[in-house]
Every structure is written in C-alpha cells, then in structure tokens.
Amino acid sequence: MLHRISAAAAIAILLSLPYGSTNASELRVGFTLDALTLDPANHRNRQTETILRNIYDGLLTRDAKMKVVPELAESWTQVDPLTYDFRIRQGVKFHDGSAMTADDIVFTFERLTKDGAMGGQTSPRKDLVGPVESITKVDDNTVRFKLKEPWPILPAMLPVQEVVSKAFTEKVGSQGLATQTNGNGPFKLVEWRKGDAIILERFEDYYGGSPDIAPVGKACVDRVIFRIIPENASRVAALLAGEADIIAELPPYDMKKVEANANTKVMKVNGTRSFFVALNNAKKPFDDPRVRRAANMAVNKALIIDKILLGTAVPLNGVLSPDAFGFNPDLPEYAFDVEAGKALLAEAGYPNGLDVTLDTEGAYKDMAEAVAAMLTKVGIRTKVAVGEGSTIRAKWAPAGEKKGDMYFNSWGNGSLDPADIFVPTLRTGDRGNTAFYSNKEVDALLDAANVELDQTKRADLYKKAQVLVNKDAPWIFLWLPQDIYGVSKRVTGWEPSADSRINLHDACVK
Amino acid sequence: MKPLALLGRTLQLVPVLLGVSVIVFVMMMLTPGDPVEIMLADQQATPQQVETMRHDMGLDRPALERFGVFLGNALTGNFGLSFFHRRPVFDVIAERLPATIELTLAALLLSLIIAIPLGVIAAIKKNSLIDRMAAVGSLFGISLPGFWFGIILIILFAVHLKILPVAGRMDFACEVPPITYLLTIDSLLRGRPDCFSNALSHLILPAFTLALPMAAVLTRVQRTAMIEVLRSDYITFAEAKGLSRRRILWRHALKNALVPTVTVAAIETGSLLGGNMVVETVFGWPGLGRLVVESIFVRNYPLVQAAVLFYAVTYVLLNFVADILYTVLNPRVKL
Numbered sequence: 001m002l003h004r005i006s007a008a009a010a011i012a013i014l015l016s017l018p019y020g021s022t023n024a025s026e027l028r029v030g031f032t033l034d035a036l037t038l039d040p041a042n043h044r045n046r047q048t049e050t051i052l053r054n055i056y057d058g059l060l061t062r063d064a065k066m067k068v069v070p071e072l073a074e075s076w077t078q079v080d081p082l083t084y085d086f087r088i089r090q091g092v093k094f095h096d097g098s099a100m101t102a103d104d105i106v107f108t109f110e111r112l113t114k115d116g117a118m119g120g121q122t123s124p125r126k127d128l129v130g131p132v133e134s135i136t137k138v139d140d141n142t143v144r145f146k147l148k149e150p151w152p153i154l155p156a157m158l159p160v161q162e163v164v165s166k167a168f169t170e171k172v173g174s175q176g177l178a179t180q181t182n183g184n185g186p187f188k189l190v191e192w193r194k195g196d197a198i199i200l201e202r203f204e205d206y207y208g209g210s211p212d213i214a215p216v217g218k219a220c221v222d223r224v225i226f227r228i229i230p231e232n233a234s235r236v237a238a239l240l241a242g243e244a245d246i247i248a249e250l251p252p253y254d255m256k257k258v259e260a261n262a263n264t265k266v267m268k269v270n271g272t273r274s275f276f277v278a279l280n281n282a283k284k285p286f287d288d289p290r291v292r293r294a295a296n297m298a299v300n301k302a303l304i305i306d307k308i309l310l311g312t313a314v315p316l317n318g319v320l321s322p323d324a325f326g327f328n329p330d331l332p333e334y335a336f337d338v339e340a341g342k343a344l345l346a347e348a349g350y351p352n353g354l355d356v357t358l359d360t361e362g363a364y365k366d367m368a369e370a371v372a373a374m375l376t377k378v379g380i381r382t383k384v385a386v387g388e389g390s391t392i393r394a395k396w397a398p399a400g401e402k403k404g405d406m407y408f409n410s411w412g413n414g415s416l417d418p419a420d421i422f423v424p425t426l427r428t429g430d431r432g433n434t435a436f437y438s439n440k441e442v443d444a445l446l447d448a449a450n451v452e453l454d455q456t457k458r459a460d461l462y463k464k465a466q467v468l469v470n471k472d473a474p475w476i477f478l479w480l481p482q483d484i485y486g487v488s489k490r491v492t493g494w495e496p497s498a499d500s501r502i503n504l505h506d507a508c509v510k
Numbered sequence: 511m512k513p514l515a516l517l518g519r520t521l522q523l524v525p526v527l528l529g530v531s532v533i534v535f536v537m538m539m540l541t542p543g544d545p546v547e548i549m550l551a552d553q554q555a556t557p558q559q560v561e562t563m564r565h566d567m568g569l570d571r572p573a574l575e576r577f578g579v580f581l582g583n584a585l586t587g588n589f590g591l592s593f594f595h596r597r598p599v600f601d602v603i604a605e606r607l608p609a610t611i612e613l614t615l616a617a618l619l620l621s622l623i624i625a626i627p628l629g630v631i632a633a634i635k636k637n638s639l640i641d642r643m644a645a646v647g648s649l650f651g652i653s654l655p656g657f658w659f660g661i662i663l664i665i666l667f668a669v670h671l672k673i674l675p676v677a678g679r680m681d682f683a684c685e686v687p688p689i690t691y692l693l694t695i696d697s698l699l700r701g702r703p704d705c706f707s708n709a710l711s712h713l714i715l716p717a718f719t720l721a722l723p724m725a726a727v728l729t730r731v732q733r734t735a736m737i738e739v740l741r742s743d744y745i746t747f748a749e750a751k752g753l754s755r756r757r758i759l760w761r762h763a764l765k766n767a768l769v770p771t772v773t774v775a776a777i778e779t780g781s782l783l784g785g786n787m788v789v790e791t792v793f794g795w796p797g798l799g800r801l802v803v804e805s806i807f808v809r810n811y812p813l814v815q816a817a818v819l820f821y822a823v824t825y826v827l828l829n830f831v832a833d834i835l836y837t838v839l840n841p842r843v844k845l
Contacts, residue, residue: 026682033804034796036595043596121596122562178597194605195796196679229677229794230804233661238676238794241668431557 025222027491027509029502030235030244034195034228039177040162041112041123046414046500049160050248051198051226053501055183056162059086059105060155061210066323066416066498068155069212072100072163072184081150081451086143092207094165095181095188102137107166109135109145119174128157150451152458153419156325159499160414186219186505198226209505220493220508236486239264245488245509248502252310258486265489268482269496270323272414274316274421277358277371277476278396278407282436285356286405290348291380292473296334297341298378299476304370313479318466319426321480323498324416326449326462331470334477341378353379356405359396361389368408371476382406396434406476407434414499418462422446426469437474519833523826530822531584534815535577541809567593567811580815589816594808599816603798608691609679610790610797614782615692616717621725622775628725629732629771630764636737644729651726656785660719660792667715677794680709716793720785724778731774735767769839776832780825 033047040052061071070076073086092100111117112125113132131148138144145154168182181189186209187200201223208216227244229235236254238244240261250258250266258264279286279295286292301315314322317331345353358375360368365386372382387395394400396407411432413421424432427446428439442465449461470477485496494507546563564570568579583590589599632644667674679693680686684705686697694713697705739745740763748758786799794800798817805813 037597039596045594121566124563124596127558175597178595191685193679193796194602195609195800196794197682199682223682225682227678227794228796230800231792231794234664234677234792234794237661237664237669241672241676243668243676 025220025509026225027221027223027246027504027507028225028227028244029504030229030238030247030486031226032228032230032235032249035192035198035226037178038181038189038192039118039174040164041108041125042118042121042174042178044124050501052162054185054187054200054224054504055181055189056164056185057092057183057209058159058162060158061213062159062416062497062499063210063213064495064497066325067212068159069210071159071210072105076155078453081152081453082147084145084147084154085138086145088141088143089207090141092184093205094168094184095203096165096168097205098165098167100163100165100184102140102143104166105143105163106135106137107169108161108163111164111169112161121174125161129161130154130157151419152450152452153415153417156415156417156420187224190223195228197228200224200226213506215506219505221504224504239486239488242488245491246494246502246507247486248483250484250486252312252484254486255310255312255484263489265487267485267487267496268312269485270314270321270498271481271483272321272416272498272500273410273412274319274321274480275313275367275408275410275478276316276319277478278409278435279473279475280402280405280407280436281438281474282402285348285350285354288348289472290344291350291354292476293334294341294344294348294378295375295380295476296473297337297344298375298380299371299478300336300374301479302336304367305479308366308370309479309481312484313481315479316477318470318477319411319422319475320418320462320466321413321416321498324413324418324421326418326459326466328463328466331466334473338378345379350379353381355381355383357383357385358406358408359385359387359392359404360408361392362386364408371408371478398429398431398433398436402436409434416499418446418465419450422462422465423450426465426474435474437469437472439468439472442468442472516834519830523830526826527819527822531581531815531819532577534818534822535580538809538811538814539573567591580812584816584819590812592805592810592813594805594810594813599812602801602813603816603820606796606798606801609795610783610786610799612692612694613713613716613720613786613790613795613797614779616694616713617720617724617782618775618779620717620721621728622771624721624725625728625732626764626768626771629729630736630759630767632729632733633736633740633767634759641733644733648726648729651722654722656719656723656788657792659722660715660789663715663719664792674715675712679712679796680705684708716789716795719792720782720789723785724775724782727778728771728775732767732771735770736763739763739767766840769836772839773832773836776828776835780821780828783821783824 031047035048035051036043036045037048038052040056057071059071059073060068063069072089072092074089076084076086078084088102088105094100109129109132112123112129115122117123130151132145133148134146136144147154163184164177165182169177172180179192186203186206188203190199190201192198202219202221204218206218208218227238229238232249232251232254235244235247236250236257239247239258242263255266258266279292281287305311305313305315317333318328320327322329358368358372365384368384372384375382392407395404411421411425423446424430426433426437426442428443445461445465449458452458452461483496483500490510492508492510494504497503546560546567546569568576587600591597592599592602595602628644632641635641664676668676684697684702686693686700686702686705689696689699693709694706697709745758745763748762783799786797787803789795790797790799791803802814802817805817
C-alpha cells in the first residue's frame with residue numbers, strides 16, 4: 001500500500017513541475033507545416049517561405065500596405081523595359097559576421113536562374129524570376145538585372161527571393177544549405193527540431209531592415225519559436241492555453257472561442273487568392289454576355305460570405321484583390337436581383353431557364369452548392385459535380401476541349417501584381433484562362449501594361465481592363481478569403497500582412 | 511525452436527514484402543492527381559517548368575522501369591529524393607523515426623500497465639461490478655475515435671487545467687544532446703531530471719490516447735486467458751497443496767495467462783503505428799506518422815513508398831516476433 005501512495009505522490013510531483021519556461025521575450029508561433037528545407041532557393045512552399053523570411057532578407061520587401069520597398073537594396077531604377085539596376089545597401093552583415101557584397105547577390109540569383117546551379121539541381125523557383133537573362137556586378141555597390149522580355153512584375157517578385165552568402169554556400173554546399181543557415185535577416189537559427197519546432201534568436205548585428213518600414217533596428221524579441229501544430233483544434237488549444245502567441249490559419253468557426261478568451265484576439269487580413277466561377281465563354285449558353293450577367297446577378301455573395309465563410313472574405317467585382325497594384329475600386333457591382341436576372345435570361349432567349357453543370361473540388365463543395373442553389377432560382381438550373389482536382393483542371397485546360405459549363409475556381413496572387421493573375425487568367429489563350437475568355441481590347445491593354453515603365457500609367461491600363469472584364473462578366477465574380485490569425489494579447493507591434501508572410505521583426509511581447 | 515523452422519519462417523517474409531511493395535507502388539500510380547501539379551499548385555507554374563520537374567523526378571519514365579529502380583534502390587536503403595524536401599528520403603524518415611518509436615514504446619508500456627492488472631482482477635472477480643466496469647470500459651476504449659479523444663484530453667488537461675502541454679516533444683529550455691534519440695531516456699542519461707519531466711509531460715497525453723484502444727483489447731485478452739488458466743488442473747492442484755492464493759494467482763496463473771497477452775501485444779504494436787498517424791497529427795508530435803500523412807496529401811511518392819514499406823516490414827517482423835514469443839512462452843506450440 002505504501003509504495004502505491006509514494007508512486008502516486010511521485011506522479012503528482014512530476015505533474016506539478018513547470019513544463020514550460022515562460023521567457024518574457026520569447027515569441028511562439030503556432031504554425032501549420034514545418035519548413036521543407038532551409039535553402040531559400042530550393043522550395044515552392046509558402047510555409048517554408050514564411051519561416052525563411054525571418055532568417056533571410058531579400059533585395060526588396062513589402063510594407064504593410066503591400067507597397068514594394070527596398071530592403072537589402074538601397075534603391076532601384078528601371079533603365080529600360082529590359083534592364084533594372086539595384087544599389088546595394090552597405091554595412092549589411094551575415095549571421096557569421098561577414099559583410100554582404102554585390103557578389104553575394106549575383107551568386108544568389110545565378111543559383112536561382114541557371115540550370116543545375118544548385119549542386120546539379122535546378123532551382124524550383126526559377127520561373128518566379130521569370131525572364132531574367134543575366135545578373136552582373138556593375139560596381140561594388142550596383143548589380144544589374146537583364147531580362148529576355150519585358151516583365152514589369154520583377155520588383156514585385158523580388159521580396160520572395162532571399163539572398164544567401166556566397167562563401168557559406170560554397171563551403172557547405174547546396175546539401176548543407178538545406179539544414180544550415182547563414183542569413184542576413186533579423187533572426188538567426190539556433191536549432192531545427194524537425195517536425196517539431198524551429199528555434200531562432202535575435203541577430204544582434206542586424207542592419208535594421210528596410211528604412212521604409214518602421215521601426216528600424218534589431219528585432220524586438222530575444223527568441224522566436226515556430227512550433228509545428230498541423231491540427232487546427234490543437235493549434236487553437238495551444239493559443240488558448242498560452243503555449244502559442246500567434247497562430248496561423250485560425251479556422252473561422254473558432255473565431256468566437258478566441259475572441260471570448262480574455263487573453264487572445266482574432267486578427268484578419270485580406271488574403272491573396274481570388275475565387276470565381278469560370279463560365280465557358282466558348283460555347284452555349286455562356287457565350288452570351290447577357291446569360292453571364294444574369295448569373296452574376298443571381299448570386300447573393302453577401303449571404304454566402306456571412307453564413308458559410310462567417311464574414312471572413314471580401315466580395316469581388318473583378319479579378320484583383322483590393323490590396324493589389326492597380327486595383328480599380330470603382331467597378332460597378334452586379335447587385336443581387338433575381339427578377340432582373342430572370343428578365344435578362346428571357347431576353348437572351350431562355351424564358352424557361354436552362355440546365356448546366358458546375359465542376360468543383362471536394363473542398364469547395366459547400367460553397368459551390370450554395371452558388372448552384374442561387375443560380376437555380378434565377379433559372380440557371382445548376383447541378384454540382386464534385387471531381388478530383390487534377391482531373392477537373394485537365395478538363396478546363398485552355399488548350400483542351402472546352403466542353404464544361406462552369407468551373408468553381410480560384411487563382412493565387414502572391415505578388416499582388418496584376419501581371420501574376422490578370423494576364424494568366426483572362427488574356428486570350430493564356431495558361432489559366434479557364435473561362436476561354438477572349439477580348440482583343442483587354443489583351444491590348446494587358447500587353448501594353450506589360451511594357452509600361454511609368455507605374456501610374458501601368459496602373460491605369462489595368463484599371464481600364466478591369467472595367468471591360470467587369471462588363472463582359474466572363475466569370476461569376478465571387479470573393480477573396482481573408483487570412484485569419486489568433487493572437488495573444490501579450491503580442492504588440494505585429495500586424496498580419498496581405499502576402500501571408502509572418503514577419504516578426506517588429507513583434508514584441510509584454 | 512529449430513533453426514530450420516526459423517529459416518523457413520524468415521524466408522516467408524520475402525514474398526510478403528515483395529507483394530507489399532508492388533501494392534504500394536501500383537496504388538500510388540493509380541491515385542489521381544499529378545504530383546508535379548500538386549507541388550506547384552501554390553504558384554501556378556509554366557508547362558515548361560512542370561516538364562523539367564517531371565523529368566527530374568523520373569516520372570516521365572515507364573512505370574515498370576520506375577518500379578525496378580525503386581526496388582533495386584530500396585534493397586540498398588536508397589529511397590531516392592523526397593520531392594518535397596529535396597533531400598534523401600532516408601534522411602527525412604530517419605529524423606522523424608525516433609519520435610514515433612518513443613511514442614509507440616510509451617503507449618505499449620502504458621497499455622500493458624493498464625491491461626494486465628485490470629484483466630487479472632476482472633478474471634478473479636468474474637461478473638462482479640469491477641468486471642462489468644472493465645467490460646464497459648474496454649468497449650469504450652475500443653470504440654472511441656482517437657482523434658476526438660485526443661482533442662478532449664487537450665482541452666481538459668492543457669487548456670482548462672493547464673497541467674500538461676498541448677503539443678510538441680520538449681520545450682526549448684531543454685537541449686539534450688542525443689544518445690538514443692529517445693528524449694525521456696536521453697534526458698535521464700544526461701542527468702537532466704527537469705528535462706525528463708518536461709519530455710514526459712509532453713508524452714503523457716499522446717501516449718495515453720494511443721494506448722487506450724490497445725489497453726482495451728489487451729484487458730479482454732488477459733481476462734479470458736486468466737479465467738481459462740484458473741480453471742485448469744494445476745491451479746486446483748496448487749490450491750490443494752495449500753499454496754497461498756496470492757502466490758498462485760500472481761506467480762503460477764499469471765505466468766501462463768500472459769502468453770496470449772504478450773503475443774497479441776506484439777501484433778497490436780504493429781497497428782499502433784497506424785494509430786500514430788492520427789495521434790501525431792493531433793498532438794503535433796514530430797514523428798513518422800505525421801510525415802506520412804503530409805506526404806500523402808502532396809503525393810510525395812518516394813517518401814510514402816518508403817514509409818509504407820517500413821510499416822510493412824515492421825508489421826511482418828512483429829508478427830514474426832509474436833510467433834517466436836509464443837513458442838518460447840509455451841513450449842508445447844511449434845512453429
């Protein structure tokens with residue numbers, strides 16, 4: 001009996017020992033997925049990018065308003081449509097104390113753009129720097145990018161390319177760079193516990209980050225820990241239990257719970273993925289713009305956003321996020337109006353309505369069914385067909401048979417630049433043009449914007465194109481989901497950003 | 511056991527493992543969805559890049575050739591490059607394996623600690639309240655979805671009572687240089703009792719969630735075996751000799767009644783590996799199970815193939831061990 005009591009006592013003592021040391025300046029992020037690699041050039045993964053973003057800096061970055069600003073570069077100039085010059089900031093140090101030079105930048109981009117430059121492998125990020133033909137050192141302070149064709153999106157794509165140390169990479173090799181780092185960002189790697197946590201600490205010799213983003217200086221917290229908790233309910237529990245200070249991808253149905261907790265709050269920001277229903281513009285019945293407009297009038301977006309997405313999305317009247325470059329805020333809205341929709345259908349020659357099929361992937365079934373029910377009320381009797389992602393994508397390939405009716409679809413726009421979403425989805429025959437939409441005027445505007453050096457003029461071209469697309473209604477314009485974060489009230493100075501990257505340089509903890 | 515029988519039994523493993531590898535390979539091939547497209551889904555790639563990547567992965571080669579390469583490499587422990595991590599599959603799996611082994615061993619130990627005494631007591635006090643409660647508890651344990659149960663435990667012990675952590679293996683404050691890579695053992699070996707309790711506190715909830723269904727099965731097995739043994743002649747004989755009841759029960763009866771429990775436990779340990787996938791996901795446990803789940807979602811062929819092959823080998827080996835244990839514990843049984 002006695003030893004049973006002592007065993008129970010031992011367990012009780014064990015359980016009462018503190019399991020977590022609470023350090024005042026330790027910030028813990030509850031994250032969905034571990035980094036796949038720590039080599040900035042060897043992945044195509046958003047979670048990896050977010051973690052690397054705190055270890056490495058890029059030539060350019062974005063401020064909270066998504067404006068592209070210099071980071072490791074001091075400034076940049078576009079010499080002509082095919083040439084960009086970047087002035088390199090002086091006094092930037094890598095985590096091992098060595099100085100960053102123009103050679104490191106040339107090396108980084110050669111690794112990204114040359115075939116087999118990563119120990120025989122070719123960077124999977126190669127086409128994220130698109131038509132970059134060469135990068136050369138002009139002098140110690142300047143590097144020059146030469147393009148094969150005009151690509152005004154280059155500055156917008158540079159924030160996601162981190163600069164590595166030439167000497168370090170040559171020392172450890174591309175294999176070594178997968179697990180070791182010598183960054184130039186606000187935090188340096190302490191330990192990577194694979195699948196569990198990535199532990200970072202403040203880099204004391206940090207140059208301070210982009211001068212355009214206040215405050216400039218060292219990071220605020222001593223330590224940052226990315227803790228990998230893939231399961232939603234557990235991640236929320238970690239926040240509520242005080243084990244995590246910021247959690248990514250808070251499920252909408254848990255927002256109330258987080259708000260109800262005295263120590264936590266919900267923070268939202270517009271995401272980068274536009275949702276729409278691509279209508280087959282190439283065949284009946286959606287070859288008629290009146291039918292397409294009727295479909296737009298049938299869908300009560302506000303209701304779906306409110307009831308299914310629990311208010312975590314913004315309605316769209318066009319292709320672009322409100323945070324994107326060149327967004328046109330003055331596009332007319334297709335107001336929800338069943339009667340007007342019916343009238344328009346009758347005018348188009350369908351007084352008794354019509355029957356169509358809406359293709360969707362399993363994940364979007366709920367939303368697609370809601371859309372279908374609304375369309376049916378107007379007389380566009382819609383059947384939802386759930387299919388497997390790649391099968392549907394094959395069916396809707398722009399070069400394919402063009403046999404479908406409607407496709408519940410989305411397109412991500414990480415750069416928040418129209419060149420990355422508007423062109424591929426709506427230019428005649430382009431790779432993501434699942435609506436098979438073709439308007440010569442729109443094509444001309446997009447092509448002109450592609451070589452326009454003056455950013456104001458370029459934005460105007462996109463604004464005009466948005467008006468045309470809005471009128472043509474090749475899609476049912478749906479919404480842009482927001483990114484939702486659960487945040488402890490002990491965190492200050494941090495804002496979620498619309499490019500989904502969690503930047504912890506300015507975050508402090510009370 | 512005779513060496514020849516052992517050899518024969520070992521040779522049986524070969525066709526089983528070959529069959530498993532064929533099934534794994536074919537199933538991955540038949541799954542709809544192009545791995546390259548899924549990998550690049552985040553940032554819509556150009557067709558040219560898709561082609562390059564497909565070539566890099568060898569996906570443009572005929573299936574039979576790919577299978578041959580896969581099999582040949584597997585024999586030498588080379589499972590190729592994990593598409594996603596862009597590192598050797600072997601390394602990626604090796605990093606995650608210790609966490610899974612630690613969790614599995616803890617769950618195995620825990621379920622034996624629960625099941626053996628409970629089964630014995632239920633058998634001795636057949637049809638009593640304790641026996642009935644054990645029966646109901648077993649049914650409960652078998653039918654509870656581990657996923658749901660794990661979340662309930664988290665909400666109770668981590669969110670409300672705040673006595674156990676939600677997820678992970680050990681806190682940052684503990685840095686224990688690896689010896690066995692099992693954190694509880696390593697922290698003891700390194701003389702860090704604080705880290706031991708830290709690692710143990712992380713281990714308790716997932717291990718318990720994983721152990722529960724197994725404990726439920728084993729309790730039933732233990733109870734039945736014990737009842738059977740208690741009915742046998744030698745127990746009656748021992749009682750007649752005047753040995754104390756306690757000695758009879760725990761020395762003579764239990765020793766024989768453990769045979770089925772141990773063999774079932776060995777086999778069930780194989781299925782623990784499957785349960786790991788769920789439990790590791792819920793508790794953010796950095797093990798192989800979670801890695802496999804993530805890899806299935808992104809069609810990371812080489813990794814899934816290697817991991818499933820590993821599971822199959824483990825399962826087959828555990829069955830093998832169970833058979834041997836059976837013959838050792840019960841000499842009347844021959845292979």
